[in-house]
Amino acid sequence: MMNLKGIRYIVIIGISVMCMACDHNRNTPGWQYFDDMVTSPAYESYTKNPNFSDGKTLQPTVEGTIPRGFMPYPYEKNDSDRLLAGQTLENPLLATPDNISRGEKVFGIYCASCHGLTGDGQGKLYTSKKYPYPPASLLSDKIKNATDGEIYHVISVGWGVMAEHGSMIRPEDRWKAVLYIKNELHK
Template sequence: MKKLKYIALFGILIIVLASCDYNRRTTGWQYFDDMVTSPAYESYTPNPNFADGKTMQPPVAGTIPRGVVPYAYQKTDEDRALAAATLVNNLEPSTENLQRGEKMYGIYCMQCHGEKGDGQGSLYVSKKYTYPPASLLSEKMMANPEADIYHVITVGFGIMGEHGSMIKPDDRWKIAMYIKNELQN
């Protein structure tokens, strides 16, 4: 019986010592190497599987990402007038929507158009941007509907770039709502 205890103790000691790993940089044995070291290519690395040699491929022409509705208007004066006449904001001018519009305006618009919408944003005032941004308080802008502001945010106008790829459609409407209801009043 005593001999059996020694054998069991010796067996447990061998198991404990065999399970100890002195190299803390590894997790231990690898049974399936391809599970530990991924054979996948990283996004910006060369890839011999494609004709252009790049891993990251552009979307297939003519496809639309899930959840995205294509914008039907272009960056032209005719489409701007058409968008202003046909687009409708279905969002209510609630306190929550106006606050969200103010927040998005602060992120995307205030640097150029200014806190008050007068075109005196920090980029223009500091002379980092030499061309004066449009004043959202001008008579022309005050006469334009929310849909016109939405269109300009989406595709840009003049030297203003498009922001449609960066701002969700609902947030664009909320920015336009904030401009019409808060800045222009």
């Protein structure tokens, strides 16, 4: 049987070990046994990366993959498909104040930098001379007479020098942008 002095030593050693195991610095997790798993080298998006053959960290999406929530768009960037989209696509959303308000936000984020806040084609990129080609005026008769499907198509795959925005804007938000263009810019 152990004497009282021996029990005290065991308790003191146990408490000492527990105190040494506690770390008062919350920025470190304590002991690391597999350091390379805890502090793996991270690469910033636009930096060089020796792990890929092209040397880039930010890799393009795998060809043929479809992001969640997106369906493949059946039309291509050409005039015949634009007209076909105009004949076959109908806006599934009603022109409610909430939908138009969301469309205004989407327009402000993705469209206004080129087409201007009022849709007159005098966006910041063009007026600051950072983009030399004048964007289309969304106030023109051509756009006023375009169907919702045509405008949706142009937002989705682009037209002329305009790049596609279908990979960046959800389909529902594209339709809301169309509602904003047709109901607010054309008042």
